[in-house]
Amino acid sequence: MSASTPPMHEMSLCEGLVQSLEEQAMTQGFHKIFAVWLEIGALATVEPDAMLFNYDIVARGTVAEGSKLEIIAVPGKAWCMNCSTPVTISRHGDACPACGSYQLQLLDGEQMRIKQIEVA
Amino acid sequence: MCSICGCGEHETLEHDHHDDHHHHDHGALHAHAADLPVTRMVQIEQNIMAKNQRYADANRQFFAERKLFVINLVSSPGSGKTSLLVKTVEALKAEMPVAVIEGDQQTGLDAERIKATGVAAWQINTGKGCHLDAHAVGHAMDHLPEIKNGVLFIENVGNLVCPAGFDLGEAHKVVVLSTTEGEDKPLKYPDMFHAADLMILNKSDLLPYVDFSVAKAETYAKQVHPGITSLTLSARSGEGLEAWYDWLRAGVARVSA
Numbered sequence: 393m394s395a396s397t398p399p400m401h402e403m404s405l406c407e408g409l410v411q412s413l414e415e416q417a418m419t420q421g422f423h424k425i426f427a428v429w430l431e432i433g434a435l436a437t438v439e440p441d442a443m444l445f446n447y448d449i450v451a452r453g454t455v456a457e458g459s460k461l462e463i464i465a466v467p468g469k470a471w472c473m474n475c476s477t478p479v480t481i482s483r484h485g486d487a488c489p490a491c492g493s494y495q496l497q498l499l500d501g502e503q504m505r506i507k508q509i510e511v512a
Numbered sequence: 513m514c515s516i517c518g519c520g521e522h523e524t525l526e527h528d529h530h531d532d533h534h535h536h537d538h539g540a541l542h543a544h545a546a547d548l549p550v551t552r553m554v555q556i557e558q559n560i561m562a563k564n565q566r567y568a569d570a571n572r573q574f575f576a577e578r579k580l581f582v583i584n585l586v587s588s589p590g591s592g593k594t595s596l597l598v599k600t601v602e603a604l605k606a607e608m609p610v611a612v613i614e615g616d617q618q619t620g621l622d623a624e625r626i627k628a629t630g631v632a633a634w635q636i637n638t639g640k641g642c643h644l645d646a647h648a649v650g651h652a653m654d655h656l657p658e659i660k661n662g663v664l665f666i667e668n669v670g671n672l673v674c675p676a677g678f679d680l681g682e683a684h685k686v687v688v689l690s691t692t693e694g695e696d697k698p699l700k701y702p703d704m705f706h707a708a709d710l711m712i713l714n715k716s717d718l719l720p721y722v723d724f725s726v727a728k729a730e731t732y733a734k735q736v737h738p739g740i741t742s743l744t745l746s747a748r749s750g751e752g753l754e755a756w757y758d759w760l761r762a763g764v765a766r767v768s769a
Contacts, residue, residue, distance in 0.1 A: 424549065510554075
């Protein structure tokens with residue numbers, strides 16, 4: 393393993409992404425992908441920069457070769473049991489920004505989801 | 513290439529002009545430059561983990577049919593996962609069927625340590641991979657004797673980052689943190705401690721010699737996962753192991769019921 397390619401699960405996630413794109417190309421009958429919009433939540437176990445770094449390499453030789461990956465950042469949302477209100481958090485382990493409680497129930501922000509693709 | 517408008521330079525596969533869904537708008541022939549492809553937007557809502565999730569769901573079904581309580585053990589390298597497993601399988605093998613899947617980048621050393629206890633083990637080498645995935649775990653089951661009404665341990669690659677996001681079909685992720693590491697690990701690697709249902713604080717026999725606060729580690733773990741359970745033990749001295757075995761026995765009883 394060279395220092396320039398550390399092991400990272402974003403490579404696997406990119407492979408999952410490109411496999412999904414190839415399945416979509418088969419079922420929806422398109423031949424080339426020009427752009428992909430991917431929603432990534434702030435609480436997802438993925439680093440957007442590492443996705444961008446890996447995407448071009450993984451897409452090579454596939455229907456997605458040369459396409460642009462656009463990442464849509466989705467904020468983390470949780471329900472504060474103490475305030476009885478939804479709050480925004482940026483990572484697991486953040487306290488409620490209003491009351492400081494850690495009794496939070498996640499509502500949104502763990503997704504890694506393809507939203508739309510530009511194809512021909 | 514499209515023979516009507518000649519725009520299809522980017523298209524190399526078959527191209528059915530009689531298809532109702534054909535995307536070229538021939539009502540506006542040559543409205544676009546010949547060298548620019550006509551594109552369209554396709555709205556899809558698909559999780560990029562969908563493939564791993566399909567395998568994980570299949571594993572979970574397989575485990576449920578055999579009433580297996582399945583644990584995905586995660587930690588940083590050197591926390592004592594394998595030593596804990598060796599002790600655990602030795603203690604439980606007489607009372608229930610036990611099997612182990614070992615994950616490491618290289619070597620079969622950990623599986624050999626388990627096999628030395630007489631318990632079935634299969635080693636997955638992930639090569640350059642930093643985590644186990646559900647597909648590899650499904651295939652590992654082909655190499656283990658079929659067991660029922662027992663426990664299957666999956667020891668993940670020593671890594672507190674990548675395995676957090678990969679469901680293997682387990683009942684619980686169990687994170688092992690040792691007292692020679694920092695008690696702030698739950699805050700530094702929140703995704704893993706959020707994903708785990710049980711935190712084991714291992715190497716409790718070293719507590720008199722290190723500046724590790726069990727109370728702080730538990731507080732930090734509950735910050736990232738309010739519902740997490742915590743057990744303090746030493747695989748080396750045996751202190752606290754009975755509570756861990758009881759936790760496992762309760763899980764096996766639940767899935768066997």
